[in-house]
Amino acid sequence: MSYLALYRKWRPLVFEDVVEQEYVVKTLRNAVMTDRIAHAYLFCGTRGTGKTTMAKIFSRAINCLNPNNGDPCNQCEICQGILSGSILDVVEIDAASNNSVDNIRELRDEVIYAPTSAKRKVYIIDEVHMLTTGAFNALLKTLEEPPEHAVFILATTEPNKLPATILSRCQRYDFKRISVGSIASRVELVSKKSDIGIESDAAALIAKLADGALRDALSILDQCMAVGHKNITYEQVLEVAGIVNDTFVGNMVDAIHKMDVETILRLVDELIMDGKEPSLFLTDLITYYRNMLVCRISNGNKEMLQIHESAFQRIKDQGDRYEADSLMYMIKELSTLQASLKWASQGRILLEVGLVKLCEGYGANDVDGLMNRISVLERKIEESVSTPQAQVRQKSPGDNSINKRETSQKPVDPVLVIKGEELSCWKEVLHELKTLGKMQIFTFLMDTRAYQVDEKFISIVFKKGESFKMMIASKAEHSEVVTKILARRLGREVHLKFIEESSPMVTKKDALEQKAREIAIKGSIPFKVIDE
Numbered sequence: 001m002s003y004l005a006l007y008r009k010w011r012p013l014v015f016e017d018v019v020e021q022e023y024v025v026k027t028l029r030n031a032v033m034t035d036r037i038a039h040a041y042l043f044c045g046t047r048g049t050g051k052t053t054m055a056k057i058f059s060r061a062i063n064c065l066n067p068n069n070g071d072p073c074n075q076c077e078i079c080q081g082i083l084s085g086s087i088l089d090v091v092e093i094d095a096a097s098n099n100s101v102d103n104i105r106e107l108r109d110e111v112i113y114a115p116t117s118a119k120r121k122v123y124i125i126d127e128v129h130m131l132t133t134g135a136f137n138a139l140l141k142t143l144e145e146p147p148e149h150a151v152f153i154l155a156t157t158e159p160n161k162l163p164a165t166i167l168s169r170c171q172r173y174d175f176k177r178i179s180v181g182s183i184a185s186r187v188e189l190v191s192k193k194s195d196i197g198i199e200s201d202a203a204a205l206i207a208k209l210a211d212g213a214l215r216d217a218l219s220i221l222d223q224c225m226a227v228g229h230k231n232i233t234y235e236q237v238l239e240v241a242g243i244v245n246d247t248f249v250g251n252m253v254d255a256i257h258k259m260d261v262e263t264i265l266r267l268v269d270e271l272i273m274d275g276k277e278p279s280l281f282l283t284d285l286i287t288y289y290r291n292m293l294v295c296r297i298s299n300g301n302k303e304m305l306q307i308h309e310s311a312f313q314r315i316k317d318q319g320d321r322y323e324a325d326s327l328m329y330m331i332k333e334l335s336t337l338q339a340s341l342k343w344a345s346q347g348r349i350l351l352e353v354g355l356v357k358l359c360e361g362y363g364a365n366d367v368d369g370l371m372n373r374i375s376v377l378e379r380k381i382e383e384s385v386s387t388p389q390a391q392v393r394q395k396s397p398g399d400n401s402i403n404k405r406e407t408s409q410k411p412v413d414p415v416l417v418i419k420g421e422e423l424s425c426w427k428e429v430l431h432e433l434k435t436l437g438k439m440q441i442f443t444f445l446m447d448t449r450a451y452q453v454d455e456k457f458i459s460i461v462f463k464k465g466e467s468f469k470m471m472i473a474s475k476a477e478h479s480e481v482v483t484k485i486l487a488r489r490l491g492r493e494v495h496l497k498f499i500e501e502s503s504p505m506v507t508k509k510d511a512l513e514q515k516a517r518e519i520a521i522k523g524s525i526p527f528k529v530i531d532e
Contacts, residue, residue: 006225007218010190011053014071018050018057019214020182024173028054029070032061037120038171040143040152042128044159045175048213051155054175055124056082059090062151063118078118089118096127101134108142111150121150128154129161136163143169177212180204186214187221197231205237243280244271246311249288253318256330256359264355268348278347282338286331292319293327333358423450423458425489432485441478444469458486459497467500474498 012018015025024043031037041058043051060072060079072079081087093107107123115121131139143152143166154170156162184200184207191198198221206224210217224232224240238245248267255263271281291305295312296319298304302312319327337354344350426449433442447466451459460482462470472478479496486494 006222007215013074020178021050028058032070037062039146040170042170042172043155048215049175051175055153059122087117089115090122092124095125095130099131101138104135104138124153126155129156129158178214180207183207183210183214183217187217199233201234202232202237249284250314259359261356268352272348278351279341286334289330291315295319421452423452426450429485444473457495462500464501470498
């Protein structure tokens with residue numbers, strides 16, 4: 001017999017062997033045991049989560065001559081016939097290639113005939129969302145009132161594409177993504193049964209690459225086994241998958257942080273010469289920055305990172321160099337770069353330019369981008385003044401230039417607070433919100449205070465720690481209501497700022513100006529604001 005792919009060889013034959021779909025297993029098994037079989041089922045979920053496998057098990061279970069606790073025995077003539085395909089009462093249809101009205105009409109004409117061997121006729125329609133509108137209409141009546149002997153099992157990865165009329169006639173079951181831990185355990189089990197050793201880190205990497213799909217994990221394992229090694233290592237999985245290791249990605253992150261363009265270009269050259277895809281590398285780089293961000297905001301929670309153990313400490317140290325906003329900026333820019341690579345004919349050049357622009361903090365005209373560029377500049381100045389060559393030399397008795405510099409750098413308050421008078425009509429505004437029935441926004445604003453910053457701007461001040469309330473209140477649909485009420489009461493155009501009590505009453509533009517001023521003072525650089 002020809003070689004059988006691992007995902008087919010190890011396809012579960014009973015409900016108990018299905019990985020991590022406990023709710024679906026429990027419900028279908030109970031349906032078999034109580035003989036409460038519906039006429040139509042809809043299995044939804046991402047690829048490789050067990051939809052078709054569950055449909056096959058269920059089709060045997062409802063026809064089995066000797067069911068065991070809801071499971072098919074897989075030994076009786078009916079089960080054996082369904083497994084071998086010799087019994088034609090269980091029909092699998094690929095809707096991707098049989099999606100026309102004529103195909104469904106043939107099915108509709110055939111379904112009225114009684115089964116030849118089994119108790120029920122079962123129609124498994126895979127990728128059902130690929131049916132045309134006409135095909136769905138042809139299926140609708142049959143799906144609503146099929147013969148008593150007929151059962152339809154529809155499987156799809158995109159239930160949102162199914163008409164509501166089809167959805168309403170099916171019992172729906174959603175298959176969840178399989179966890180990394182469960183996939184890794186299954187990979188280790190299959191390897192052991194296949195007399196192949198595998199490192200735990202290699203199994204975990206395969207599980208991570210599978211992205212919740214057990215079938216994909218077994219396909220990667222199958223490819224690793226085909227290399228011929230008796231023991232599969234972490235590095236071998238990286239090579240088979242065509243991705244780079246954490247050390248390489250970490251080196252790129254360091255080069256970007258140091259703005260070392262030469263190293264960035266050398267690493268890109270190494271990447272391309274090794275035959276790696278720029279888009280796949282960007283996926284790894286985005287994930288790396290994501291891990292840095294999660295590590296920073298979760299105090300180093302390893303479970304949320306799902307990374308190789310040896311890379312954890314380095315990622316943690318690298319994440320400590322950045323503010324969370326800067327890491328989010330990096331992820332956003334890299335995601336944009338990855339999207340543009342899809343249509344690029346010169347992927348290498350686009351990757352090089354994108355990484356160089358990123359390390360310099362260019363490519364953004366908005367305030368977030370400018371703030372990132374200023375943060376980069378500030379880091380450069382801090383690093384330069386910390387080196388021995390940049391230390392201020394000792395003053396000599398006649399060194400007037402140093403005295404002049406020191407006297408010109410007077411201490412500056414690092415916080416710009418814009419003073420404002422408390423708004424006297426704020427209580428009336430809140431009362432009007434309540435009267436109008438805007439209870440959600442009223443609830444979030446009831447403990448706030450309002451200040452008149454200038455002729456246009458009004459600051460809504462939340463108590464410390466109420467950032468969630470502030471986030472909801474600042475949504476467009478809520479802020480517009482408040483703005484209209486204030487404008488009507490004050491008789492002029494107003495703009496709202498939402499800030500926490502502990503925050504300075506400044507806009508992003510104000511913060512940008514202050515940060516630039518501080519850097520100018522550190523570097524003894526002339527500073528002037530031109531407001532146009």
